[in-house]
Amino acid sequence: MITWLNALDSFPDTAQAWAPHSDAPGLLAAGGDLSVARLTAAYRHGIFPWFSEGQPILWWTPDPRMVLPVDEFKLNRSLRKTIQKFRRTPGCEIRIDSAFDQVIESCANAPRHGQNGTWIVPAMQLAYKHWHAEGCVHSFETWVDGELVGGLYGIGLGKMFYGESMFTRRVDASKIALAALVCFCRAHGIQLIDCQQRTGHLASLGGRTLPRAEFEAHLRGAVDLEGPAVWAYDESFWSHLDLAA
Template sequence: MIDWLDDASLEFPPSHRALGPDTDAPGLLAAGGTLTPERLAAAYRRGIFPWYGPGQPPLWWAPDPRMVLKTADFKLSRSLRKTVQRFAATPGCEIRIDHDRAAVLRACASTPREGQDGTWIVPELQAAYVAWPAMHSVETWVDGELVGGLYGVNLGRMFYGESMFMRRTDASKIALCALVCLCREFDIPWIDCQQNTRHLASLGGAEVARNVFEAHLAAHAGAATPGPWTYHPDHWHRLLTST
C-alpha cells in the first residue's frame, strides 16, 4: 500500500517505502495532494517527482536506481559537435531561456512517447509548473520559430530535467547542449534524468542508487540558487573546447 497525501501538509513518506522492483509500479511512493508550486518544491528537495496520466490522481515517485547526467561527463559526439557548430554559426539560430515556458510545456505534452498512451504532462501539471519560478525552459529558435527545447527545475546547485521536444532534427539535443553549458557555468554538477534510456546513456548518463542521489540532493539542492538564467553565445565556445 502507498500513502495518500493530505492537503493540510506538504510532508511525504520516506523514500524507502516506495514500491520495490518486484511490483507493477516500482518507485511509486504516494498519491493525491493538490498540485501546487509549494508541494512540488517540497517533493523535489526530497528527490520525489509527479508522474501520472489523465483521469488519475497525482502519483509521486522516488525510483531506485536514478538516472543522472553528470555535466562533467557529458558526451558530445562528433556529429552533435558539428550540429552545434552549424547552429552557433547560422544567423537566425538562437537559444532562449524562459522565453515561452508555457509553449514548451504544451509541446512536450503533445510529443508522442514510446510505450506511452497519452501524456503525463496533464493540464493541471502544466499550470503548476508555469506558476513555479524554479521551472526553466531552454528553447531552440530558428528564424523566430520555436523548433525544440526542454524544461526542468533548478533548486540550488541541482537541475532536474523533465521533458524535451523537437520539431526539427536535433533541436532538442541542441537545447540539451545549451543546458549543459548553463549548468557548468552555474557549477551544477548533476542533471536528474529520472529514468534510464538508451539515448541518455549515449550522452553520458548513468544510474546511481537512490541513497546516493538523496545524499547529493542534501549537499546541493539547498545551496543558493544561481542566476539569472541567461544564455550567451560564448557558452558554445566553452562547451566545444572543453568536451
C-alpha cells in the first residue's frame, strides 16, 4: 500500500519505497504539497516529486540511485574540442541564474525520447520558481551572442547538487552547461551530482548507480555543510577540466 500524505505528515522511512522489480520501483508516497518546506525535507532525504498532469503528487526514492561523481566526469575528445571552441569564441559564455524561468520552461517543453508530455507540469514549475527565489534552485546556462541556447537546473543544498533537467537548442549546448556545473562543483568541494534515474546518456558522461543506503549516507554528510556563498560562474573554473589534451 502506498502512503498518502496530508499537509502536516512527514515522509515515511525510505525503506518503505516500492521494490526495484515492482510496477513503480522507488515510489514512496503520494499527496502532500509542493511547498518549499516540503521540498527541502524531501531532498534532504533523497526524495523527489515526479508526476504527470492529472496525477496526484508522487514522491520517489529509487534504489539504486543514478549519480555523477564530479571527479569521474567523462570529457571525451569531441566535447573537449567543443568547449575549447566555446571558450575562445566572442559572445559565448556560461551564466548562472540569469534566466531561471526560461530554463525551467524550456526544460518542460523539451522533447523527450519515448515520452509524451512532461513531468515538469505547471505546478512543479511554480514550486521550483518559488524555491529558486529563496536561493536553493539554480540554473546553469549556455549563452551565444545574447541567446540562451541550452542549460540545466537543479537544487543546491549544502555541498550537494541535485540535477533535475536539461535542454538544448544547439548541438552540445546542454553538455557545455553540464561541464560548467562539474567545474563549479569541483571548485566548491561538491563531490556528487544526483541524477535520479539511470540513462545511457548520463552513463556515457560518467554517471553510475549507488545503492540507496550509500546515497543517503552521502547526503547526511553533505547537506548540512556550508555550500557556495556565491552562485556565479568564473572563467577560472574551466581550469578544473583537462581541456589541453
